Amino acid sequence: MSDPRKPPDDLALVERLRAGDETAFMVLVDELGPSMHRVARMYVSSDTVAAEVVQDAWVGILKGLDGFEGRSSLRTWIFRILVNTAKTRGQRESRTVPFSSLAGDDLDQPTFDPGSFGAPGEPNAGAWSTLPFDWRGMPEERAEGTETLHVIGGAIAMLPPMQAEVIRLRDVLGWTSEEVCNALDLTETNQRVLLHRARTKVRGALEEHFRSVSGA
Amino acid sequence: MSVDVSITCQEVVELLSAYLDGELDPTTLARVETHLAGCDGCTMVLEEFRETIRLSGGLTVEQVDKTQRRTLLEAFRDWTAGG
Numbered sequence: 001m002s003d004p005r006k007p008p009d010d011l012a013l014v015e016r017l018r019a020g021d022e023t024a025f026m027v028l029v030d031e032l033g034p035s036m037h038r039v040a041r042m043y044v045s046s047d048t049v050a051a052e053v054v055q056d057a058w059v060g061i062l063k064g065l066d067g068f069e070g071r072s073s074l075r076t077w078i079f080r081i082l083v084n085t086a087k088t089r090g091q092r093e094s095r096t097v098p099f100s101s102l103a104g105d106d107l108d109q110p111t112f113d114p115g116s117f118g119a120p121g122e123p124n125a126g127a128w129s130t131l132p133f134d135w136r137g138m139p140e141e142r143a144e145g146t147e148t149l150h151v152i153g154g155a156i157a158m159l160p161p162m163q164a165e166v167i168r169l170r171d172v173l174g175w176t177s178e179e180v181c182n183a184l185d186l187t188e189t190n191q192r193v194l195l196h197r198a199r200t201k202v203r204g205a206l207e208e209h210f211r212s213v214s215g216a
Numbered sequence: 217m218s219v220d221v222s223i224t225c226q227e228v229v230e231l232l233s234a235y236l237d238g239e240l241d242p243t244t245l246a247r248v249e250t251h252l253a254g255c256d257g258c259t260m261v262l263e264e265f266r267e268t269i270r271l272s273g274g275l276t277v278e279q280v281d282k283t284q285r286r287t288l289l290e291a292f293r294d295w296t297a298g299g
Contacts, residue, residue, distance in 0.1 A: 020296035022292060025288075026289065029280060029285065029288050030280055030285075033284070034278040034280060054284065055284070055287060058291060059295075062292065111229070112226065125224065127224060127225050127226075128225045131260070132257075132260070132261060136267070143271065144274065148271060149275055149276075152268075152271060152275060171268075171269050171272040171273060172272055172273060172275045173277070177237060177239070192233065192239060195233055195237075196230070196233035196234070202272065203261075203264055203265055203268040
């Protein structure tokens, strides 16, 4: 997990880039590269084109570096350029990507199974009728093992792309919600809805996993 | 007569991310906290959300493709050289 970077550190980093510091540049490429590729891939037709978009975006980022004033975080600024580059390229490919295909088409549905709660009209309407499996007491070595990370990674990979990217940026990389909204061009509400759905699904995958390993 | 401000478990679980991220308005926040104080089921799910977020932070970031890494380093060198 990387620390949220503060604008003053960003300005220092920009200075190092301007001075030709290759290590600083490659650290940035390694930190942001995988997310940049996935975000680009949302808007264009193939991994090959996405790699070109990332490449073009970096060239644009370096060219525009003098214009970075630290009003947003550097990584947000980088993603704005990436998203614009990817959208332009997608348009040139005549590729229209409906928001629902990125975000998932179930955003107005409840995230928890309605069957777990008392039905409307019943005396216990909306209250738990079946509690989820309680996995809070998992031994630490079990909870924090590589198997758990595998379950989380697998659950994220199954999410619609925008949900996956929001949870990766927020919970894996530790970005703020403001940064994610700006970087991915999402409203606060959309970001919150996407994140909540993603976290609910990952929590559900962990519940299933811990239930099965506990033999319950 | 007091106004009914109760909120159901089904409503609370939809608000847990916003609750954990400090994004609820004061009225909703008060309702959620009152509910949580009296509901073991929702408290359990809340704690599991917290744990899900903590565990997700342990995922490692994937590697950037080697060819792309090399290409980008060259682009950086060109830029540094005034290209």
